[in-house]
Amino acid sequence: MKKVLLVFSLILLSSSIAFATPITYEIGDGSSVTLGGNTATTTVWGVTIGGASISGSLLPNLGTGSGTIADNDFATIDFFTLTVNSWGLVAGGDYTISATLDLDLPDVEGQGSGDGYFGTIAGVINGGTLTWNESTLPDYFTLADGTLFSIDFESGIALGLGETATVHAYLENHGVAPVPEPATMLLLGTGLVGLAIGSRKKFFKK
Secondary structure, eight states, X not given: OHHHHHHHHHHHHHTOOOOXXXXXXXXXXXXXXXXXXOEEEEEETTEEEEEEEEEEEEOTTGGGOEEEEOTTEEEEEEEEEEEEEEEESEEEEEEEEEEEEEEEESSOEEEXXXXXXXXXXXXXXXXXXXXXXXXXXXXXXXXXXXXXXXXXXXXXXXXXXXXXXXXXXXXXXXXXXXXXXXXXXXXXXXXXXXXXXXHHHHHHHO
């Protein structure tokens, strides 16, 4: 009988309930995006024949973003734009980038750094790429109620033949890890105690 109780309690323990925990978010005004090495020129025989630059700008309405994320769901945020400007024949180069997405609710911020390439051909075909450093993203947070929450930025951006691309951020609600119910824990304890007593009796009978 004790073994039956133990097995039954283990089954209940493995199917413990995880409570739904929707997350309400509000984007703050401390977000930023900064680029380095974002200007390049091409010179032939001392004559500059082309130039290009890439810039990043936060979306105008970013600070007014808010919403609710259901359990095991995510929200997509229009974070900032990358724009390539150019003149002349040809130019290109590598750049670095760092960005911060600030949230007032929950009170956390996601930070990432990365790099990419930008360039132009004939001042008409402009393009660029963006790849985030995987060691900096995503950022994970355990909220006060035990909910696991993460912030990630869109990577693998390719501007292609266009001059501007919108980079997105992803807010994800991973839910709460299952917590054993008190009744299940009590049943498990009873089964373990019963099993221990039964084993002890068999030992002394020998």
